[in-house]
Amino acid sequence: MRRIISLLMENEAGALARVVGLFAQRNYNIETLTVAPTEDETLSRLTLTTSASDTQVEQITKQLNKLIEVITLVDLTDGEHIERELMLIKLQANGAQRAEMKRTTDIFRAQIIDVTQTTYLVQLTGSSEKLDAFLRAIPRDSVIEMARSGVSGLARNGTK
Amino acid sequence: MVEQLSGGEILIRALQDEGVEYVFGYPGGAVLHIYDALFKQNRIQHVLVRHEQAATHMADGYARSTGQPGVVLVTSGPGATNAITGIATACMDSIPMVVISGQVMSHLIGTDSFQETDMVGISRPIVKHSFLIKSATDIAITVKKAFYIARTGRPGPVVIDIPKDITSPTDLYPYQYPDQIVMRSYTPASTGPPEQIRLAVNLLMGSERPVIYTGGGVIQGNGSAQLIQMTRLLGFPITSTLMGLGAYPGTDEQFLGMLGMHGTFEANNAMHHCDLVLAIGARFDDRVTNTVSKFCPYAKIIHIDIDPAAISKNVVVDIPIIGAVDLVLTEMIRLLEPEVTRRSDEQKQLLVEWWEQINGWRNQDCLRVIRQEDSKIIKPQEAVQAVYKISGGTAYVTSDVGQHQMFAALYHPFDEPRKWINSGGLGTMGFGLPAAMGVQMAHPDARVICITGEGSIQMNIQELSTCSQYGLGIKIINLNNQALGMVKQWQDMQYEGRYSHSYMDSLPDFVGLAESYGHAGFKITSLDELEPVLEEALSMDNRLVFVDILVDPMEHVYPMLVAPNGSMRDMWLRKGVRT
Ligand SMILES: Cc1ncc(C[n+]2csc(CCOP(=O)(O)OP(=O)(O)O)c2C)c(N)n1
Numbered sequence: 031m032r033r034i035i036s037l038l039m040e041n042e043a044g045a046l047a048r049v050v051g052l053f054a055q056r057n058y059n060i061e062t063l064t065v066a067p068t069e070d071e072t073l074s075r076l077t078l079t080t081s082a083s084d085t086q087v088e089q090i091t092k093q094l095n096k097l098i099e100v101i102t103l104v105d106l107t108d109g110e111h112i113e114r115e116l117m118l119i120k121l122q123a124n125g126a127q128r129a130e131m132k133r134t135t136d137i138f139r140a141q142i143i144d145v146t147q148t149t150y151l152v153q154l155t156g157s158s159e160k161l162d163a164f165l166r167a168i169p170r171d172s173v174i175e176m177a178r179s180g181v182s183g184l185a186r187n188g189t190k
Numbered sequence: 191m192v193e194q195l196s197g198g199e200i201l202i203r204a205l206q207d208e209g210v211e212y213v214f215g216y217p218g219g220a221v222l223h224i225y226d227a228l229f230k231q232n233r234i235q236h237v238l239v240r241h242e243q244a245a246t247h248m249a250d251g252y253a254r255s256t257g258q259p260g261v262v263l264v265t266s267g268p269g270a271t272n273a274i275t276g277i278a279t280a281c282m283d284s285i286p287m288v289v290i291s292g293q294v295m296s297h298l299i300g301t302d303s304f305q306e307t308d309m310v311g312i313s314r315p316i317v318k319h320s321f322l323i324k325s326a327t328d329i330a331i332t333v334k335k336a337f338y339i340a341r342t343g344r345p346g347p348v349v350i351d352i353p354k355d356i357t358s359p360t361d362l363y364p365y366q367y368p369d370q371i372v373m374r375s376y377t378p379a380s381t382g383p384p385e386q387i388r389l390a391v392n393l394l395m396g397s398e399r400p401v402i403y404t405g406g407g408v409i410q411g412n413g414s415a416q417l418i419q420m421t422r423l424l425g426f427p428i429t430s431t432l433m434g435l436g437a438y439p440g441t442d443e444q445f446l447g448m449l450g451m452h453g454t455f456e457a458n459n460a461m462h463h464c465d466l467v468l469a470i471g472a473r474f475d476d477r478v479t480n481t482v483s484k485f486c487p488y489a490k491i492i493h494i495d496i497d498p499a500a501i502s503k504n505v506v507v508d509i510p511i512i513g514a515v516d517l518v519l520t521e522m523i524r525l526l527e528p529e530v531t532r533r534s535d536e537q538k539q540l541l542v543e544w545w546e547q548i549n550g551w552r553n554q555d556c557l558r559v560i561r562q563e564d565s566k567i568i569k570p571q572e573a574v575q576a577v578y579k580i581s582g583g584t585a586y587v588t589s590d591v592g593q594h595q596m597f598a599a600l601y602h603p604f605d606e607p608r609k610w611i612n613s614g615g616l617g618t619m620g621f622g623l624p625a626a627m628g629v630q631m632a633h634p635d636a637r638v639i640c641i642t643g644e645g646s647i648q649m650n651i652q653e654l655s656t657c658s659q660y661g662l663g664i665k666i667i668n669l670n671n672q673a674l675g676m677v678k679q680w681q682d683m684q685y686e687g688r689y690s691h692s693y694m695d696s697l698p699d700f701v702g703l704a705e706s707y708g709h710a711g712f713k714i715t716s717l718d719e720l721e722p723v724l725e726e727a728l729s730m731d732n733r734l735v736f737v738d739i740l741v742d743p744m745e746h747v748y749p750m751l752v753a754p755n756g757s758m759r760d761m762w763l764r765k766g767v768r769t
């Protein structure tokens with residue numbers, strides 16, 4: 031099952047390598063990973079998604095918690111949460127295709143943030159599913175290049 | 191006034207303030223400033239090895255026998271990479287160790303400069319934690335953290351990588367060693383959750399066929415006294431992993447011997463048939479469980495461990511108790527005492543019946559040595575038995591890896607913790623001699639025996655030189671079967687005796703070799719010499735004695751679990767004979 035694991039860790043050189051290394055060493059997979067400092071700049075927030083069985087996830091979270099630099103860890107998928115991902119995608123937008131692209135973009139509430147005579151650069155945020163749906167909605171061969179940020183998320187409650 | 195010291199001096203002072211007695215190491219360019227600081231003091235003794243791997247195993251032997259972190263100092267590049275095997279060995283067996291490696295100057299890092307390797311990167315998967323020091327003002331606090339991390343919780347090795355410029359004698363910094371350390375991201379468990387302990391006690395009291403299964407965690411966690419008290423209170427059978435031997439007295443009636451791949455018939459059968467396992471500081475290693483899906487099919491499992499990640503990793507347990515073993519057992523004993531006195535006659539009778547069943551398995555006498563009447567050839571088991579008899583069983587015994595290791599574990603009972611020292615997790619050949627050296631440094635007056643094989647001893651034989659330098663009177667018992675015996679056993683059992691590269695051709699004259707380093711040597715070739723010569727060898731106090739014993743090259747270690755797909759009751763008992 032897909033899991034979103036969110037952890038706070040010391041914002042120190044080497045901490046990220048330890049998290050990523052752990053996945054490689056223990057043969058776990060990482061689907062997406064984002065990391066950046068938080069409001070307290072001594073801390074980094076790392077969010078990753080992984081697909082694993084329940085027992086595997088239990089091991090993954092325990093092993094992550096064991097890393098000295100990891101301070102707290104939550105499996106967001108255990109409770110109500112908000113998840114968002116950002117996608118930047120450069121699309122072929124020529125002739126008749128151009129209007130069609132614009133329409134699809136509007137339907138998904140995406141924004142066109144850069145325009146040339148033949149292309150649109152589209153920005154879309156939402157759940158990973160929404161991003162996937164957008165990709166399914168446009169012709170494959172219209173994609174020139176794209177970048178996705180990976181999932182970020184927070185639990186839906188008033189506490190930390 | 192706060193003292194002003196160089197980075198190199200700060201490092202050495204911090205080690206002194208941490209109470210370090212010995213540093214095992216080898217110099218080189220990146221650590222020259224540190225070596226100069228070592229030279230100018232005399233509180234810490236530096237032990238110069240002949241290969242950095244040996245330094246790590248020495249530190250490891252020191253740590254296993256004392257419970258205190260062993261300290262290693264190596265240079266960058268090849269010095270650091272040579273230390274890797276020893277760090278991995280310590281990590282697998284949860285041994286506290288602090289390894290200080292020199293690094294090239296900060297401005298050269300990342301430029302493929304002379305003797306540069308990314309030590310933090312290379313060692314990452316085999317350390318508990320590691321640090322790359324960025325400034326001399328971080329040295330003291332980092333040393334404090336390193337020792338704290340290495341020795342608390344589930345212990346393990348910690349690497350501190352220090353670029354050369356940071357230890358420079360020309361730049362001085364104020365020195366103060368922190369008294370205390372608090373790390374928001376690291377808080378090891380202490381007492382176990384009381385509700386879980388209560389549940390465990392209820393299960394223990396309600397069980398009909400219980401077994402206590404203990405591992406190295408009991409030794410690392412100093413829980414031996416509590417384990418003995420609880421086991422005697424309950425009257426339950428107890429078995430141990432290779433790593434846990436000695437935590438409970440090996441000669442005690444309640445002890446069933448080692449379990450697992452080369453465990454005893456009674457221990458493995460008791461595990462298979464029991465209805466309750468109380469696992470303490472053990473990790474359900476694949477060398478114990480055999481096929482996991484067939485492991486303890488009738489049992490509920492209680493698991494006490496300091497490491498949450500050890501719980502339900504290989505085998506799902508019913509009652510996990512995360513905490514320090516001594517504290518958890520103390521609490522358990524407190525709750526058990528009144529319960530045990532209230533035990534019903536029926537309960538007592540069930541335990542008697544369980545013991546009867548176990549004693550039936552015991553009567554198989556699975557460790558009986560079978561020999562031809564008229565042969566003078568020495569069985570390796572007999573050599574171990576003779577060592578046990580003559581030494582009185584109270585020596586520190588280190589071992590290497592192979593058949594001789596299993597014979598030592600099976601035929602030399604250990605009555606005290608920290609006396610049996612071997613590389614269980616990584617299975618590192620070459621561990622035995624340097625580990626024995628670390629033990630001997632820590633316990634100068636104790637008798638230290640290294641039971642090894644002619645294959646393993648040659649992996650760190652150069653340390654015979656270090657032994658002469660420091661006058662280490664270790665007794666090396668070389669069970670010489672002229673083969674990589676354990677490999678050969680597998681080739682006999684699984685490859686129809688095709689001995690692909692398991693011979694030891696062109697062996698040295700070990701006696702002559704030992705003598706060339708200034709040590710004493712004996713060679714034993716027939717059974718009638720065994721005891722008298724061992725007697726003489728072991729009585730030579732303060733001298734290193736190398737006893738080369740020619741043993742039966744065809745001997746196998748039994749029992750042996752049947753694999754693949756076997757359970758714990760499926761065992762080979764002799765050549766060609768299985769359950
Ligand atoms: C460094 C290392 N290399 C290889 C092995 C694989 N191995 C395990 S036991 C063994 C044979 C050991 O031979 P010896 O020391 O003579 O012991 P014996 O089994 O003959 O008693 C080997 C090669 C190992 N454990 N460690």
Ligand SMILES: [Mg+2]
Nearest residue numbers: 643644673675
């Ligand atoms: Mg051999």
